[in-house]
Amino acid sequence: MISVLLAEDVQMVRGALETLLNLEPDIEVVASVATGGEIVPAVNKNRPDVAVLDIDLPGMDGLSAAMMIHESSPATRTLILTSLGRPGTLRRALNARVNGFILKDSPVNELADAIRGVAVGRRVIDTQLALAAWDGDECPLTPRELEVLRHAADGASATEIAEVLFLSVGTVRNYLTTASAKLDARNRIDAVRIARTSGWL
Missing domain, CATH: 1.10.10.10 (Winged helix-like DNA-binding domain superfamily/Winged helix DNA-binding domain)
Known part of the structure; x- marks a missing residue:
């Protein structure tokens, strides 16, 4: 059984994702939070296999939380959900050492497969996002x-x-x-x- 922490600020979306993921035979949502500040304490308490994090959260964004998770709970893998398919966002996610990065409008079976992938140590990145990042401009700022x-x-x-x-x-x-x-x-x-x-x- 793959234990999952879910961080999503929109209650209806969070509830729907939790329900759908719990229908999967090998996935269990053990914690569900609405703000970035709740993520690390919930991870430290529950020690999930995978933390599924919305990139845009109140208090602390998902990428910042992912970096903190890697420090406080190295065994927990991180999977970022985003509605922003921008090349620079993916590059930031890779720099934050996230294990997976997929679009929010992906079918739930793709999310479940992504969770399974990162749980066993694979890096899972939405194909469209990867191609966009390949073609996108590099950030000129230091x-x-x-x-x-x-x-x-x-x-x-x-x-x-x-x-x-x-x-x-x-x-x-x-x-x-x-x-x-x-x-x-x-x-x-x-x-x-x-x-x-x-x-x-």
């Missing part, structure tokens, strides 16, 4: 530029970003200006939009 832009996307000012990252305000502004220039954006808001659309944030 990790630091992405980090600064991510804070800006959350609404932080240059001063607030500087405090969090232990940088000078001038350095933060330089990173934002450089990121905007690389993305051919009109301003930081446009840079955030472009980076999000590309799946880099």
Whole structure:
């Protein structure tokens, strides 16, 4: 029996997935959570074989949670569900060392097969997503530029970003200006939009 933790913020979707997965003869949902902050405690308590995580969750996104799971419960495999079939999103998932990555609108039997695959150590990636990532553009931003832009996307000012990252305000502004220039954006808001659309944030 493959034990599964399910993280999905939409209650109706979470309930439907839990019911459908529990109909599979070899899969049991042992925990079900609605927010990113609940994931790691639930994993540590239940030690599931596979954590099925929505990429967009309140509090903490699925990719950040996956990285924390790999630290706190290395035996638990991670499978990301997303409605965003963007090449940059898949690259971020691979960088987070997730074991599987499939689209939310996949048939439930494909989700069940993906769970079985990652449970035995295979990496399972939706074929369409893999091809899109192969053809997609590489992110032109450095990790630091992405980090600064991510804070800006959350609404932080240059001063607030500087405090969090232990940088000078001038350095933060330089990173934002450089990121905007690389993305051919009109301003930081446009840079955030472009980076999000590309799946880099």
